[in-house]
Amino acid sequence: MKIIQPDEGEIFDIELDVDILRRNRELADENRRILDEHDIVAVDVMGSVAAGKTSLIVQLTRLLKGKHRIAAFAGDTTTTIDAELIEEAGADVLEINTGKECHLDANLVRKALQSIDLDQFDVLLIENVGNIICPADFPLGSHKRLVVISLTDGPYVVMKHPFVFQDAEVAVINKVDLAQATGISPDKLETQLLEVKPSLKVVRMNSLTGEGAARLASALDL
Amino acid sequence: MKIIQPDEGEIFDIELDVDILRRNRELADENRRILDEHDIVAVDVMGSVAAGKTSLIVQLTRLLKGKHRIAAFAGDTTTTIDAELIEEAGADVLEINTGKECHLDANLVRKALQSIDLDQFDVLLIENVGNIICPADFPLGSHKRLVVISLTDGPYVVMKHPFVFQDAEVAVINKVDLAQATGISPDKLETQLLEVKPSLKVVRMNSLTGEGAARLASALDL
Numbered sequence: 001m002k003i004i005q006p007d008e009g010e011i012f013d014i015e016l017d018v019d020i021l022r023r024n025r026e027l028a029d030e031n032r033r034i035l036d037e038h039d040i041v042a043v044d045v046m047g048s049v050a051a052g053k054t055s056l057i058v059q060l061t062r063l064l065k066g067k068h069r070i071a072a073f074a075g076d077t078t079t080t081i082d083a084e085l086i087e088e089a090g091a092d093v094l095e096i097n098t099g100k101e102c103h104l105d106a107n108l109v110r111k112a113l114q115s116i117d118l119d120q121f122d123v124l125l126i127e128n129v130g131n132i133i134c135p136a137d138f139p140l141g142s143h144k145r146l147v148v149i150s151l152t153d154g155p156y157v158v159m160k161h162p163f164v165f166q167d168a169e170v171a172v173i174n175k176v177d178l179a180q181a182t183g184i185s186p187d188k189l190e191t192q193l194l195e196v197k198p199s200l201k202v203v204r205m206n207s208l209t210g211e212g213a214a215r216l217a218s219a220l221d222l
Numbered sequence: 223m224k225i226i227q228p229d230e231g232e233i234f235d236i237e238l239d240v241d242i243l244r245r246n247r248e249l250a251d252e253n254r255r256i257l258d259e260h261d262i263v264a265v266d267v268m269g270s271v272a273a274g275k276t277s278l279i280v281q282l283t284r285l286l287k288g289k290h291r292i293a294a295f296a297g298d299t300t301t302t303i304d305a306e307l308i309e310e311a312g313a314d315v316l317e318i319n320t321g322k323e324c325h326l327d328a329n330l331v332r333k334a335l336q337s338i339d340l341d342q343f344d345v346l347l348i349e350n351v352g353n354i355i356c357p358a359d360f361p362l363g364s365h366k367r368l369v370v371i372s373l374t375d376g377p378y379v380v381m382k383h384p385f386v387f388q389d390a391e392v393a394v395i396n397k398v399d400l401a402q403a404t405g406i407s408p409d410k411l412e413t414q415l416l417e418v419k420p421s422l423k424v425v426r427m428n429s430l431t432g433e434g435a436a437r438l439a440s441a442l443d444l
Binding site: 077081096156 | 358
């Protein structure tokens with residue numbers, strides 16, 4: 001087997017990235033200052049298609065809405081499906097449609113922060129676009145980054161995508177009810193996660209039933 | 223619910239994209255000419271994390287290796303896991319590690335084409351990186367684009383990601399054995415696929431057992 005690893009500049013996007021990433025990081029720092037000024041704790045939720053980002057946010061909202069005033073930003077390429085589900089659960093939702101973009105960025109989040117009354121909220125849950133490659137490079141200014149993987153993401157999801165976990169504080173292993181149907185071991189995934197980042201807090205969950213939501217809230221200090 | 227839709231230029235990447243996409247398209251056309259000169263039929267396989275791209279290519283390779291000489295390009299961010307599985311099945315594999323990039327592009331594929339003896343093959347199977355947002359914008363020069371979705375991609379995968387299907391000729395609904403465990407209906411997904419693109423050829427498959435592989439080969443004219 002031969003392996004090709006492109007040199008710098010050979011991937012079309014790569015030379016442009018340095019400036020974009022620096023500018024994004026500056027804006028993320030600004031977002032963090034704005035959030036801190038208003039005593040809002042923000043969590044950025046990343047995960048692949050159907051990992052369970054929306055239902056996890058729905059469960060957190062149901063659990064915490066008596067304790068915190070919750071805002072949510074729902075990032076999605078084209079639809080409002082997720083935003084509607086989160087709104088039903090009791091959060092104030094702002095939908096961010098990214099069109100063809102594969103990730104939120106700090107600029108979009110800043111625009112969203114300017115669109116809500118920040119004094120009305122204590123917690124902000126941000127749902128990123130559904131994949132675990134692009135969002136990793138774009139911090140948004142949140143206090144914690146959370147990655148959701150699901151047993152249906154298969155046995156190699158952690159090994160193939162280490163970067164997204166290295167920047168996260170909490171990882172959720174979701175759909176633990178499907179261990180038998182998928183033949184995927186939650187134990188193995190947890191071991192792999194902790195190899196990538198030993199300080200990661202790992203929570204097992206079934207985001208459809210809400211099992212594990214209280215443990216997740218605790219891991220997020222919410 | 224409020225909705226934010228960024229204006230052009232508000233997403234960091236977007237202004238750069240026009241030139242990049244044009245250049246990619248030119249290189250894709252060149253790749254196509256190179257493939258045609260050597261009588262190679264190329265298929266580009268896209269799908270989210272764990273949709274089953276690798277096992278689908280493995281099944282196609284097992285089925286067709288007596289009839290065609292098969293080369294495969296395995297695109298992956300960091301690992302050679304997929305490439306090894308495809309090689310075991312009987313294809314000549316070239317691994318393309320993209321690092322942090324979320325898609326293959328025509329430039330990487332051209333480099334890969336220059337790295338193999340094109341007179342030794344009739345069929346080229348190209349596995350893209352695992353997500354269904356970024357690869358859609360980057361044609362590679364293949365003759366057919368194939369998108370794999372899985373029942374574990376959930377009920378909204380087609381509605382949320384219409385672009386990737388519009389550019390494809392064939393879609394696979396994979397892991398049909400998990401209909402009961404996931405509660406997802408293959409019929410509904412097929413209806414949604416045909417709404418997005420009525421001319422799409424839709425094949426149901428279980429890529430672990432190989433069920434549906436012959437129908438897929440027929441849909442791809444292989």
